[in-house]
Amino acid sequence: MLTGLEGLTFSVQTFGCQMNKHDSERIIGMLESLGCQEVAGPEESDIVIFVTCCVRESADTRLSGHVMSLKDHPVRTGSPLDERIIAIGGCIGQRDGEALTQRMPHVQVVFGTSALHALPSLLLQAASGARAVDTHEDGVLFSTDLPAHREHAWAAWLPITVGCNNFCTYCIVPHVRGRERSRALEDIRAEAEACVAQGVKEITLLGQNVNSYGRDLHGEPRFAEVLDAVDATGIERLRFATSHPKDLSEEVIRRFSTLRSLMPALHLPVQSGSDRILAAMNRRYTQARYLDLIHRVRDACPGIALSTDIIVGFPGETEEDFQQTLEVVDEVGYHQVFTFIYSKREGTPAATYPDEVPREVAQDRFGRLVEVVGLRALEQNQKDMGAVVPVLFEGPSKKDPRLMTGKTPKGQTVHVGAPENGCVPEAGSIASVRITEAKTWYLTGTLL
Numbered sequence: 038m039l040t041g042l043e044g045l046t047f048s049v050q051t052f053g054c055q056m057n058k059h060d061s062e063r064i065i066g067m068l069e070s071l072g073c074q075e076v077a078g079p080e081e082s083d084i085v086i087f088v089t090c091c092v093r094e095s096a097d098t099r100l101s102g103h104v105m106s107l108k109d110h111p112v113r114t115g116s117p118l119d120e121r122i123i124a125i126g127g128c129i130g131q132r133d134g135e136a137l138t139q140r141m142p143h144v145q146v147v148f149g150t151s152a153l154h155a156l157p158s159l160l161l162q163a164a165s166g167a168r169a170v171d172t173h174e175d176g177v178l179f180s181t182d183l184p185a186h187r188e189h190a191w192a193a194w195l196p197i198t199v200g201c202n203n204f205c206t207y208c209i210v211p212h213v214r215g216r217e218r219s220r221a222l223e224d225i226r227a228e229a230e231a232c233v234a235q236g237v238k239e240i241t242l243l244g245q246n247v248n249s250y251g252r253d254l255h256g257e258p259r260f261a262e263v264l265d266a267v268d269a270t271g272i273e274r275l276r277f278a279t280s281h282p283k284d285l286s287e288e289v290i291r292r293f294s295t296l297r298s299l300m301p302a303l304h305l306p307v308q309s310g311s312d313r314i315l316a317a318m319n320r321r322y323t324q325a326r327y328l329d330l331i332h333r334v335r336d337a338c339p340g341i342a343l344s345t346d347i348i349v350g351f352p353g354e355t356e357e358d359f360q361q362t363l364e365v366v367d368e369v370g371y372h373q374v375f376t377f378i379y380s381k382r383e384g385t386p387a388a389t390y391p392d393e394v395p396r397e398v399a400q401d402r403f404g405r406l407v408e409v410v411g412l413r414a415l416e417q418n419q420k421d422m423g424a425v426v427p428v429l430f431e432g433p434s435k436k437d438p439r440l441m442t443g444k445t446p447k448g449q450t451v452h453v454g455a456p457e458n459g460c461v462p463e464a465g466s467i468a469s470v471r472i473t474e475a476k477t478w479y480l481t482g483t484l485l
């Protein structure tokens with residue numbers, strides 16, 4: 038019988054949002070600190086961990102596919118375990134708990150969204166042959182005392198809230214992650230200071246709705262104070278995700294013109310341009326209110342890169358509603374839009390709404406939306422032709438290893454050829470680049 042996890046190999050597969058990716062970093066850091074070794078794929082892993090998302094139905098299906106494919110695969114040669122441990126965490130773990138082990142009997146561990154700390158003991162129980170499930174909602178909400186194994190040493194995600202109080206009618210998150218809870222400002226400041234001391238260049242503050250940070254602590258949102266505190270640590274680049282338009286305050290908008298580190302990029306999900314559909318989604322703003330916010334953000338930070346999320350084919354969406362969404366895309370001119378066809382989530386109010394939009398109609402609208410989004414994104418990138426921008430380099434490009442890839446302050450991807458003198462900028466360093474080519478989803482430039 039194992040008394041510790043030392044020497045075991047593991048791999049983590051992550052689905053969904055940045056919050057989940059951040060949880061995975063903590064899981065990897067925690068298991069490495071216990072003597073486990075991360076390996077590339079499930080075949081060589083004694084432990085396979087899935088950090089899951091239930092926002093879209095396709096995520097459930099994908100998870101089942103991945104888990105079932107491991108069913109009859111023996112554990113690696115030389116493993117101290119008789120069989121591979123499969124653990125499911127994240128939102129599906131929280132939502133389905135014990136039922137997952139009944140549906141998929143070869144899953145031995147299920148852990149919820151606030152049970153990261155419990156994972157080592159759950160894995161040990163599984164190693165001794167027991168099923169282990171922990172979906173308590175009163176666990177540790179912010180697992181920031183666990184070591185993180187960051188994907189990039191220079192970039193850190195820093196959670197400031199968990200949960201959500203908004204109950205958009207299509208969304209499962211409040212039902213799975215629970216009510217919104219804010220992290221103490223002192224904890225956020227301390228972690229940001231530690232990141233700066235470790236050489237982190239970019240911090241992204243995370244929450245389902247960062248703009249309402251502090252409402253549960255102080256009775257009113259205090260997100261602007263978080264921005265001030267993190268900026269004061271001396272961090273080079275500061276970003277945040279995600280914002281709800283109804284809570285984006287004047288104080289926060291003003292920070293785009295006053296804070297040195299706050300990058301000129303804002304993700305502001307609109308979801309639809311139709312007031313009728315926005316009301317059915319329970320978004321609590323109108324198209325006019327949203328566009329007014331956009332104008333105020335652009336007044337505070339001319340040239341800011343805006344991105345958004347849009348759902349097409351929400352129940353009852355007519356062609357006229359859809360045209361209003363296209364109008365918003367045209368007027369705003371987003372740098373990036375994450376587009377989705379509505380998918381029903383059981384347990385949400387919208388799942389019971391009549392007037393489902395036929396799949397082929399939704400797909401046709403999706404295609405037309407993607408076309409307009411691409412045209413507007415290209416126009417935005419073309420505005421940067423000839424500009425000299427500071428680029429935070431990430432390493433060789435995935436599409437062509439002869440190129441270096443990095444991010445502009447606006448968050449655009451830039452590919453840069455190696456300079457003639459051979460002095461390639463190190464990953465994590467910031468250097469000036471002149472933009473020489475603009476494509477829809479990336480830029481090309483020359484190192485100065």
Ligand code: SF4
Nearest residue numbers: 201203204205208210
């Ligand atoms: S704001 Fe709406 S879409 Fe975002 S997590 Fe909360 S309920 Fe879901």
